[in-house]
Amino acid sequence: MRTTNSSEVSIKILLIGAAGQIGWELRNTLAPLGDIVATNRSILDLIDEDAIRRTVRSAHPDLIVNAAAYTQVDPAEAEPDLAMKVNGHAPGVMAQEARRAHAALVHYSTDYVFSGSIRRPYREDDEPNPLNTYGKTKLAGEKAIAAVDAPHLILRTSWVFGARGKNFFSTIVELAREREELKVVDDQIGKPNCSKAVAEATAEILARVSSRSSRSIVEGIAEASGSYHVCGEDHTSRFGFAEEIIALYGRRAAARGLPPLRVKRLIPVSSADFLTPAARPHYSVLSSEKMAQTFGVTLPSWREQLALAFDEMLLGGSQ
Structure with a gap:
């Protein structure tokens, strides 16, 4: 950790997956917390565990933020080994290296670790039971991190969208420009979350964790280690x-x-009318109560988030 003056402490952050939806936003939201070393797939391939170790040891971070993942839900059914290496094994290696470096790890996971069999918002202590390969590999990553005695925050979110990249939001706009009629499933219930809102919430959580600890952000994360649902209320x-x-x-x-x-x-x-290689949970609503109670952080409603993403998309020149 680098001390800039008597009142300001700057940490070194290794941001993995900086070109992804959330990672791209984190480059901006995490900047006030310290110096960022950013990697993307062209720099660091997460199927190479030795490369992960070399990257962490070269960066000497106080904090590792892993925003990288194999996120293609349907292709994962045909590429389970690749998805497991990226989503299941790599996070465990990062946790091991965080422990070795006396650093902390922030990792993102998904609502798809749940089956959707209950009809109330899922809490962090509810038993996961993923329906598809993507969810199974993400759950494996959560377990690999938890098995390592390193300070960590596992941040589950859901239905991530944004003005940048390919996601449900951009796909609907693209199809609505091309077609007069669109069919959309009405029996999958969840919480849309904008990548920028998730990144902003992450930065706010880390800022509050840091301010609560009289020693360092690593000790602060150690005190709050565990899983949290980062999403809006509705x-x-x-x-x-x-x-x-x-x-x-x-x-x-x-x-x-x-x-x-x-x-x-x-x-x-219905989902039965729109068959896909991977099964999706019919109900994957996440409760954000623990995040609000622990850190005092909340996200805007998904409609507010969507309006902001639209303005960003239109101002960016999309037509």
Whole structure:
């Protein structure tokens, strides 16, 4: 840890997966906390455990933030070994190296570690039971981290979207420009979360952890080690999410004089009518109560997050 003056302490952060949706936002939100060493897949391939160890040892971080993952839910069914190496094995290696370096680890996980068999928001202590390979590999990563005696925060989030990259939000907008009719599943319920809001919440959690500890951010994370759900309070279906995307685009585009979407009909369908290689939980709503109680951090509603993402997308020149 580097001390800049008597009142300011700056940490060194190794950010893994800096080119991803959340990682891209973390480059900005974590900057006030310290010096960032950022890696992406072209620099660090997470299937290479020796490369992970070399990267961590070269960086000498106080904090490792892993925003990298194999996130392609359907392709993971055909590539389980690759998904397991990235999602299951690599986080364990990072935890081992964090312990060796007397550092802490922040890692992101997913609502897909749950089966959706209960109909109330999932708490952190509910038993995971993933339905698909992606969820199983992410759960393996959680367990690998927990098995190592290193300070860590596992931050589960869900339905990540943003103005940048390919996600449900960008896909719906793209399809709505091309087609007059869209079919969207209406029996999968969860909480959409904007990548920027997740990154901002992460930075706020770390800032509060650091301020509470009289010693260092590592000790602060050690005191709070465990899993937390980082998401807003309200939930919706995939269909409801798509409805709001299309309605909001209409309002935002009209105000800016942009051409309207081509889509005229949005049709709700069941998951059985929209078969995919990977099964999805019908209900994967996460409770964010623990995050709010422990850190005093909350996220805006998904509608507020979506409006901000739309403004960013439109101001960025998307038409």
